[in-house]
Amino acid sequence: MESRGEPQPQPGNRMSQGDSNPAAVPHAAEDIQGDDRWMSQIWRELFSPLHALNFGIGGDTTGHVLWRLKNGELENIKPKVIVVWVGTNNHENTADEVAGGIEAIVRLINTQQPQAKIIVLGLLPRGEKPNPLRQKNAKVNQLLKASLPKLPNVQLLDVDMGFVHSDGTISCHDMFDFLHLTGGGYAKICKPLHELIMQLLEETPEEKQAALA
16 A cells, blocks of 8 residues: 555656666766777867767766766766767666666756756667567667656767668677677768757757847
8 A cells, every 4th residue: 555654656756766766876987998999080170060979988888977976077068969879788787777867967967057957878689690689679769769858958869771681680880799889880871860969959059149130
């Protein structure tokens, strides 16, 4: 029976609370790969002209991103659009916890950068053949599709551009190790992402005023 004397958890907010969700607890990450992997032709062509900054670190988990956000990563800047892509490295967490960790990141960004529009990229399938990690990422995406529309200034972008073939396999031409993207794999994702970013930039009040002037 339900106890009427105790407060009940609020739907959609339960897993984004750090005290009950390990994926929503901030902790630091060591940058072993550096930023070089992003300095590709795709980045230079599509995102450098937008004065974009890349804060991603190889092996990032939701907790790592939360730690950096809580320790000043977005201070002294005022971005119009913020892209969040994290979760596939949360190996110790359930799909519900990972989705909750991503929701916690969105809530914190909304607090720190209320003017920014947030794009959350869906998690990609992984592994050459169907496997539990691929199923977990798919469940995270399903949970985010249900939860993110309830939060302000955020939308989910499905970036699974046909990476899984009809026989359930992923090509090494898209993911060289069936996890990390090749240049061709990045192109499939970055082009629609760039289009959405441009669309959101045109919708900002500053852009509208400039267009009317």
